Amino acid sequence: MSPRPKKNRVPIPAHVAAEVLFLADRTCCVCRDRNRPVQIHHIDDDPGNNLVQNLSVLCLECHRETQISGGFDRKLDAAQVTLYRDDWLRVVADARATSGSLRDEDRTVGVEVELATSLAEIYRDQEDWVGLALHYWSIGNDDLAARYTSKAIEAGVSVQTKVLLCTRIAGCANLVTTAEIEEALTDTSDWTSRARRLRDLGRTAEAVSEYISGIQRRLNDGNVFTAAYYLKELSESSLIAELFKIALAESVAEDDLWWQQRAMQELGWTEQRRNLLLQNAERIRAEGATHFLRELAWAESDEQAYVKARMDEARSRAALRVTRETTGKHD
Numbered sequence: 001m002s003p004r005p006k007k008n009r010v011p012i013p014a015h016v017a018a019e020v021l022f023l024a025d026r027t028c029c030v031c032r033d034r035n036r037p038v039q040i041h042h043i044d045d046d047p048g049n050n051l052v053q054n055l056s057v058l059c060l061e062c063h064r065e066t067q068i069s070g071g072f073d074r075k076l077d078a079a080q081v082t083l084y085r086d087d088w089l090r091v092v093a094d095a096r097a098t099s100g101s102l103r104d105e106d107r108t109v110g111v112e113v114e115l116a117t118s119l120a121e122i123y124r125d126q127e128d129w130v131g132l133a134l135h136y137w138s139i140g141n142d143d144l145a146a147r148y149t150s151k152a153i154e155a156g157v158s159v160q161t162k163v164l165l166c167t168r169i170a171g172c173a174n175l176v177t178t179a180e181i182e183e184a185l186t187d188t189s190d191w192t193s194r195a196r197r198l199r200d201l202g203r204t205a206e207a208v209s210e211y212i213s214g215i216q217r218r219l220n221d222g223n224v225f226t227a228a229y230y231l232k233e234l235s236e237s238s239l240i241a242e243l244f245k246i247a248l249a250e251s252v253a254e255d256d257l258w259w260q261q262r263a264m265q266e267l268g269w270t271e272q273r274r275n276l277l278l279q280n281a282e283r284i285r286a287e288g289a290t291h292f293l294r295e296l297a298w299a300e301s302d303e304q305a306y307v308k309a310r311m312d313e314a315r316s317r318a319a320l321r322v323t324r325e326t327t328g329k330h331d
């Protein structure tokens with residue numbers, strides 16, 4: 001590589017600027033005040049050196065401190081800016097990783113940031129717009145993911161890929177037609193991608209059904225790893241919670257109080273469940289079912305009533321068992 005001419009201003013390419021701003025979460029790496037307007041600073045003072053490693057996000061005030069020459073003020077020099085920058089990028093990446101937008105928790109955050117940049121460069125060099133769109137989606141950058149989705153579609157992609165991108169990436173749903181979605185779902189011979197598409201489309205019951213039949217097929221074929229992999233994917237997805245939400249909506253429509261509060265219990269919506277039970281206390285007492293009285297006692301934090309309900313329940317269960325066994329002997 002030939003040496004870069006000094007002080008020759010070359011505008012920072014838009015995708016590089018976007019990357020740098022994203023990695024720093026549009027925040028000055030020195031003062032970290034999120035309310036200050038920011039600009040991109042060339043660490044080595046060479047405006048022609050637009051490598052990501054040479055760029056940092058600074059607010060105008062902190063930027064001014066890099067320009068001080070002489071006097072009593074200590075200049076914010078390149079080495080310091082680099083230290084602040086690297087530390088801040090780690091903080092941002094860490095926050096994103098714990099909020100679930102970065103994958104593979106085993107990798108160190110420093111490697112993750114570097115890797116995100118290098119992977120984007122590889123996809124860009126190869127004009128792999130689908131790879132680039134999915135890459136930005138995986139690191140939580142919806143704007144760039146949407147931009148490269150449009151670019152991929154313009155360049156031409158299969159209907160399966162188009163549906164994959166448009167159902168997964170925020171703001172792209174309008175780029176695909178219902179007919180294309182149906183075509184992709186019937187066309188694919190791969191049940192797992194069908195399960196995932198249905199999941200992304202919010203077709204919960206169909207998606208779960210597709211996962212389960214696929215998992216069963218893999219088990220029957222002796223493909224234990226793949227079965228376990230998709231079983232894990234299913235159990236870690238929001239699909240199970242979505243099923244409980246559907247059940248909740250159905251029990252609301254049927255005015256079935258017991259199953260409403262059960263669905264809330266499974267969803268972990270403790271406060272909503274407590275409120276529902278308290279609001280319906282009279283109705284529950286009037287019906288007098290022991291299992292329902294037990295839940296009401298829990299909501300009212302009434303220990304005595306709770307113990308009584310549990311004992312009543314045990315008595316009626318025991319009575320039921322005795323009846324069954326006695327009638328059994330007479331048969």
Ligand SMILES: [Zn+2]
Pocket residue numbers: 028029030031032033036058059060061062063
């Ligand atoms: Zn600042």
